[in-house]
Amino acid sequence: MGTKPNIRQFFVLKKIYLIAAGLAVVFLIVTNLILVKRVSDAETAVELRDSIIREAGSRSSSLEVKYLKSCFSGLLLNEDIKAFNAELVAADQRKYTLDQALGKGPVLILRYSELNCADCVVFALRKIAEIAEKYKVTPVIISEYSDMHSFKDAVANFGRDRFLFYNVEKFSDVDRKGVPYYCLLMPDRTVHAVFIPDKLHPQITDFYFENVVKRFFSNTDND
Structure with missing residues (x-):
């Protein structure tokens, strides 16, 4: 006779x-929320792309359209990548984590390395300076120099008083492209709207900034 449980x-x-x-229910809910956020972020990237296409497409040459396609491919592929909460070093050698330095987002970022083409970096800095002045947006420059002396010299040349400059070895996986790029950094350190500027196509960079400001900085004053 079997024993009763x-x-x-x-x-x-x-x-x-x-x-x-x-x-299991909590896991499914969290997974669902993550997927919903990713879909929403992807839709934002697609909307940004479409906005630029509508404004630039009819006024761009075939070469510029080809460049646009390349930019949008990078924009979508790098959407929602998480930036590292890396240690940043300012020109005065004070150290900050990425969270401490940036505070609340979204924040407009220019990322470049000392190994990048000098003309490309100057162009990227000039363009972000134009957008900062026009739309009253405060950008943050995150560079990568092998030593602080080179970093300080670069900051002095580029205009230390105009922007927040920080040096860091690695910012996010987007760095593998090895070229200057713009992006938005959100409060949770996700990277959005990655764009690689080209000095041969300044008009396209203008369209990018206009639409980024319109979509993410709608409360800023446009002069």
Whole structure:
């Protein structure tokens, strides 16, 4: 004759079952929220792309359209990448984490390395200076120099008083492109609207900034 299950064992098993079921439900809810956010972020990237196409497409040459396609491919592929909460070093050698330095987002970022084409970096800095003055947006420059002496010289040449400059070895996985790029950094350190400027197509960079400001900095004053 078989033994009857112990009542205590029954309640223990029931409790384990309920806990497991509850954890499964929480996991599914969290997963669903993450997927919803990713879809929303992707839609934002597509809307930004479409906005630029509408404004630039009819006024761009075939070469510029080809460049646009390349930019949008990078914009979508790099959407929602997480930036590292890396240690940043300012020109006065004070150290900050990325969260401390940037505060609340979104923040307009220019990222470049000392190994990048000098003319490309100057062009990228000039363009972000134009947008900062026009739309009253405060950008942040995150560079990568091998030593602080070179970093300080560069900051002095580029205009230390105009922007917040920080030096860091690695910012995000987008750095693998190895070229200057613009992006938006959100409060949770996700990277949005990655764009690689080209000095041969300044008009396209203008369209990019106009639409980024319109979409993400709608409360800023446009002069």
